[in-house]
Amino acid sequence: MTDAALREPTFLILTALAARPQHGYGILLDVEEISGGRVKLRAGTLYTALDRMTADGWVRVDREQVVDGRLRRYYRLTDEGAARLEVEVRRMRAHTRAAERRLRLRPAGGTA
Amino acid sequence: MSGLERRYRRLLSWFPRDHRERHGEEMLVVLMSGAGERERPTARDFADLLWAAVRLHARRVVAADGGVDPRDVLAVVSLLGPLALVTGATTGLHEVAWWVRAGALTQMPWSTQFPDAPVWLLWGVVAVLVLWGSRRAAAVVAWVATAGFVLLAAFYPAQHWWLGVDAGWVLVGLLTAAALTWSPGPVRGRELVGGRAVVVLAVTVAVAVGLGVLGHRLLPAELLRVVVLVGGTLAACGSRSRVGRRSALVLLLPVVTAALGVAQWLVLGRIPVAAEVALFYGLPVVALLALGGLPRRIRRRPDQPVT
Numbered sequence: 001m002t003d004a005a006l007r008e009p010t011f012l013i014l015t016a017l018a019a020r021p022q023h024g025y026g027i028l029l030d031v032e033e034i035s036g037g038r039v040k041l042r043a044g045t046l047y048t049a050l051d052r053m054t055a056d057g058w059v060r061v062d063r064e065q066v067v068d069g070r071l072r073r074y075y076r077l078t079d080e081g082a083a084r085l086e087v088e089v090r091r092m093r094a095h096t097r098a099a100e101r102r103l104r105l106r107p108a109g110g111t112a
Numbered sequence: 113m114s115g116l117e118r119r120y121r122r123l124l125s126w127f128p129r130d131h132r133e134r135h136g137e138e139m140l141v142v143l144m145s146g147a148g149e150r151e152r153p154t155a156r157d158f159a160d161l162l163w164a165a166v167r168l169h170a171r172r173v174v175a176a177d178g179g180v181d182p183r184d185v186l187a188v189v190s191l192l193g194p195l196a197l198v199t200g201a202t203t204g205l206h207e208v209a210w211w212v213r214a215g216a217l218t219q220m221p222w223s224t225q226f227p228d229a230p231v232w233l234l235w236g237v238v239a240v241l242v243l244w245g246s247r248r249a250a251a252v253v254a255w256v257a258t259a260g261f262v263l264l265a266a267f268y269p270a271q272h273w274w275l276g277v278d279a280g281w282v283l284v285g286l287l288t289a290a291a292l293t294w295s296p297g298p299v300r301g302r303e304l305v306g307g308r309a310v311v312v313l314a315v316t317v318a319v320a321v322g323l324g325v326l327g328h329r330l331l332p333a334e335l336l337r338v339v340v341l342v343g344g345t346l347a348a349c350g351s352r353s354r355v356g357r358r359s360a361l362v363l364l365l366p367v368v369t370a371a372l373g374v375a376q377w378l379v380l381g382r383i384p385v386a387a388e389v390a391l392f393y394g395l396p397v398v399a400l401l402a403l404g405g406l407p408r409r410i411r412r413r414p415d416q417p418v419t
Contacts, residue, residue, distance in 0.1 A: 023138075024138055024139070024141070024142040025141065025142045025145045025146065028142065028146065042146075042156065042157060042160035042161075043139050043142045043143050043146070043157075043160070043161070043164075044157075044160040044161040044162075044163060044164030044165070045160055045163075045164060046142070047131075047135050047138075047139055047164065048164045048167050048168055050135075051131065051135075051168060051171070051177060052171070052177075055176075055177050070137065070140075070141045071137045071138050071141065072138070072141065073135075073138050
């Protein structure tokens with residue numbers, strides 16, 4: 001498993017699936033909510049990411065439903081995907097702590 | 113169907129077929145759900161779908177989507193490789209035919225006219241052993257035949273251009289021996305391509321050898337031979353499946369290196385031996401690795417069978 005930083009859409013999609021399985025449109029809405037409205041994924045980006053994450057074993061199809069004659073497919077995070085997200089969260093947390101420590105050391109009033 | 117749906121369907125038609133079959137309807141629902149009252153896709157939708165289609169196609173070209181399992185490619189190679197390699201005897205068989213026509217076969221100096229005969233004979237034995245189901249024996253004989261290529265290159269450098277246009281035979285020999293030793297083997301290969309593939313390739317080899325013997329150095333016959341080899345190998349491996357197309361690419365390496373040889377003479381002329389090795393061995397291997405024809409660390413989709 002690689003520990004290279006995840007791209008933001010990948011991180012947000014994994015986060016959207018962390019608590020429960022979701023269908024494609026649900027993931028798009030959830031990603032927007034998680035990012036505070038800053039990231040608005042589109043269908044092409046979402047399904048390219050799902051294609052890659054499925055190949056990597058991080059995500060898999062949970063179930064399918066037909067609603068109003070239309071297929072709705074739910075995706076869920078695999079254990080491997082959850083572990084990868086956990087690694088990313090730890091990495092981001094370490095960076096955040098380091099940034100906070102450095103900011104506290106910064107002289108008050110501007111440039112040194 | 114609304115105009116918007118029709119337009120989205122048209123945009124989705126740019127996606128790879130397997131992706132469209134698996135996700136097309138689902139993507140359409142997502143697109144329509146997010147469209148609101150719009151009647152046309154936005155420019156951002158257009159750009160997003162176009163870019164996604166390009167990326168997905170690119171991933172499939174290099175098999176980065178995991179849709180091709182190199183072990184399956186090698187399984188097909190272990191089944192069909194020995195048979196394909198028999199085609200390499202064509203030049204020598206042309207010599208034999210000449211001496212037969214001259215009524216002097218018994219006087220033919222085999223060591224100069226057809227020194228590589230034992231190697232091609234060994235590949236014929238490997239083909240029979242594979243069809244017989246004796247995989248272990250086939251693997252042993254295949255390694256001996258591959259070592260034969262090296263001996264021929266060392267002792268008869270003028271007989272074939274082993275470092276140049278004939279590098280494809282050595283590569284297919286090596287890959288076939290490796291496939292017989294380490295891949296899931298001919299049984300899996302037969303599951304993937306069916307028994308019919310062996311018959312199709314056998315006919316292809318027979319026709320190609322016949323054209324090579326009877327039409328040696330006649331341009332129309334040589335061109336027809338290439339067409340027969342490419343078409344027959346693709347038909348045998350299955351041109352509609354990605355595993356089949358990559359298996360065919362492996363088996364057609366001798367055609368690829370021959371074409372590279374022609375290109376080399378036309379463009380570069382004579383080049384140093386090291387450059388020849390890089391061109392005729394390095395380039396095909398890099399291409400096979402890039403196209404997913406050789407083993408590497410790529411996962412198969414857990415929810416998708418290999419196609």
